[in-house]
Amino acid sequence: MKKRLNVKKKALLIVALVAILLVLHGIMTSAPSMAEPLFSASQDVTTELTMDAQDAEMQTISAGEAISEGMYSFWQFTGFRNCTRGNLIMILVAFVFIFLAVKYDFEPMLLIPIGVGIIVGNIPFIQDSYTFDLQGALAALSKIEIQGNSTFDLTEAQKFFVGLFAGQDTLNCQQALDHFHEMIKTNPDQLAAFLPAGMDPTAPNTAKFFDSLISQVFNMNIQTGVYQKGSVLNYLYFGVRQGIYPPLIFLGIGAMTDFSSLISQPRLMILGAAAQLGVFITFISARALGFDPHEAAAIGIIGGADGPTAIFISTKMAPHLLGAIAIAAYSYMALVPVIQPPIMRLLTTKEERLIKMKEPRMVGKTEKVIFPIVGLLLTTFISPSALPLLGMLFFGNLLKESGVTKRLANTAANPLIDIVTILLGLTVGASTQADVFLTVDSLIIFALGACSFAVATFGGVCGAKLMNVFCKEGNKINPLIGNAGVSAVPDAARVSEVEGQKYDPSNHLLMHAMAPNVAGVIGSAVAAGILMSFIGI
Numbered sequence: 001m002k003k004r005l006n007v008k009k010k011a012l013l014i015v016a017l018v019a020i021l022l023v024l025h026g027i028m029t030s031a032p033s034m035a036e037p038l039f040s041a042s043q044d045v046t047t048e049l050t051m052d053a054q055d056a057e058m059q060t061i062s063a064g065e066a067i068s069e070g071m072y073s074f075w076q077f078t079g080f081r082n083c084t085r086g087n088l089i090m091i092l093v094a095f096v097f098i099f100l101a102v103k104y105d106f107e108p109m110l111l112i113p114i115g116v117g118i119i120v121g122n123i124p125f126i127q128d129s130y131t132f133d134l135q136g137a138l139a140a141l142s143k144i145e146i147q148g149n150s151t152f153d154l155t156e157a158q159k160f161f162v163g164l165f166a167g168q169d170t171l172n173c174q175q176a177l178d179h180f181h182e183m184i185k186t187n188p189d190q191l192a193a194f195l196p197a198g199m200d201p202t203a204p205n206t207a208k209f210f211d212s213l214i215s216q217v218f219n220m221n222i223q224t225g226v227y228q229k230g231s232v233l234n235y236l237y238f239g240v241r242q243g244i245y246p247p248l249i250f251l252g253i254g255a256m257t258d259f260s261s262l263i264s265q266p267r268l269m270i271l272g273a274a275a276q277l278g279v280f281i282t283f284i285s286a287r288a289l290g291f292d293p294h295e296a297a298a299i300g301i302i303g304g305a306d307g308p309t310a311i312f313i314s315t316k317m318a319p320h321l322l323g324a325i326a327i328a329a330y331s332y333m334a335l336v337p338v339i340q341p342p343i344m345r346l347l348t349t350k351e352e353r354l355i356k357m358k359e360p361r362m363v364g365k366t367e368k369v370i371f372p373i374v375g376l377l378l379t380t381f382i383s384p385s386a387l388p389l390l391g392m393l394f395f396g397n398l399l400k401e402s403g404v405t406k407r408l409a410n411t412a413a414n415p416l417i418d419i420v421t422i423l424l425g426l427t428v429g430a431s432t433q434a435d436v437f438l439t440v441d442s443l444i445i446f447a448l449g450a451c452s453f454a455v456a457t458f459g460g461v462c463g464a465k466l467m468n469v470f471c472k473e474g475n476k477i478n479p480l481i482g483n484a485g486v487s488a489v490p491d492a493a494r495v496s497e498v499e500g501q502k503y504d505p506s507n508h509l510l511m512h513a514m515a516p517n518v519a520g521v522i523g524s525a526v527a528a529g530i531l532m533s534f535i536g537i
Contacts, residue, residue, distance in 0.1 A: 464479040
């Protein structure tokens with residue numbers, strides 16, 4: 001009781017002190033200056049008092065208006081005022097990601113950063129647009145240039161806005177975009193006069209560039225969102241946008257990976273290649289659904305079950321689809337234990353699931369050191385476009401296997417990859433702003449991603465069955481390891497182990513499955529390089 005009374009006394013004391021301070025503040029702000037006389041010698045005291053009362057009333061009204069305007073401005077910036085159904089949907093998706101990671105241990109190192117990133121990216125903030133006349137738009141262009149956030153040549157941009165405002169007094173963002181696209185349709189020749197020399201006003205890339213420029217000028221930038229120039233998230237997102245994070249992830253993967261199982265059983269590399277069937281079937285399907293070749297190539301890599309590779313090729317081929325492709329790739333990577341087992345059981349017989357494979361032979365240090373060097377030369381000569389990924393993968397592995405760079409290998413395999421994973425997951429998640437992410441294209445990409453994983457699993461398992469046709473008795477391959485041909489290391493190999501043990505607890509397939517699994521990592525990067533070379537960046 002005494003403690004409660006003391007708490008109440010303290011609370012009352014604090015309230016009283018605050019009240020006293022507020023009263024004193026009111027007295028000090030409303031009191032006349034000590035340097036001024038209280039009354040004028042030439043005026044009647046009554047008149048002065050009346051005027052003081054009027055001034056006080058006007059100050060009260062002015063203060064009330066200021067408070068009202070301040071509260072309205074505060075409300076304009078709150079998430080409650082700017083929240084949309086899309087924001088709530090994406091936050092719900094984030095909760096699902098975090099739940100799957102915590103409850104079922106589905107790729108927690110990825111899903112938790114991505115889930116938190118989705119929440120961060122969908123905290124609603126004010127995105128109203130300004131209304132400018134021509135002078136206001138030109139001033140906004142200059143301001144962006146001074147701040148160093150420009151992605152345009154100032155002179156060319158000013159020339160474009162002069163043409164955009166021809167015959168227009170004022171425009172807001174939506175009006176400017178509508179007017180620009182109307183000019184493209186009705187008078188492209190006139191528009192061409194205000195564009196940089198040689199730029200086709202009807203080309204899709206032209207519309208994309210100037211849509212982005214108009215949005216940058218007219219939209220209010222409070223430097224909060226991942227797409228807003230100058231924000232912290234935008235700076236962190238630079239590593240995704242420019243393809244910096246994926247090669248660093250590959251460096252860490254190389255430093256953690258033991259290629260012994262692949263070196264001892266090189267024939268299993270074929271399963272890693274067979275699983276890339278998902279990449280090319282998805283590419284063809286995306287083209288059939290109306291995506292252009294660059295977009296289809298980026299979507300197809302989802303079938304390789306390799307998040308970093310999907311991000312890398314998306315930044316080169318279809319940056320506007322980056323968020324959807326990255327989220328789809330990582331989502332299905334996490335769901336490998338759910339998606340693959342039914343397909344594996346459907347495609348195999350009980351006798352095939354019971355096949356016991358020969359133990360892999362021991363691999364010497366010399367072979368382990370030579371492998372990354374030969375692998376680097378061979379794969380990059382085939383697919384030079386994949387050099388940033390494959391070069392870092394084999395470099396990391398050489399650090400590990402050489403035995404003389406343990407500190408570098410440990411840095412790449414632990415602190416470095418952990419830091420990059422945090423930054424990659426957070427910024428990829430934040431890129432899923434509802435107004436950018438929730439589109440029909442995103443839904444199609446997710447559907448294609450699911451199909452691509454199924455086809456990749458089908459390709460790996462059927463590849464193993466086909467190889468068994470040519471293998472002698474006693475040297476057969478258990479088709480359950482075919483699923484590991486996708487690049488989800490080591491989850492896909494664990495799925496092979498778990499499924500094999502359901503039918504024979506003494507049959508351990510993990511080491512065998514790691515061979516096609518690491519081959520899948522190499523295969524998905526090679527496939528990405530082939531697509532980039534075939535289509536052109």
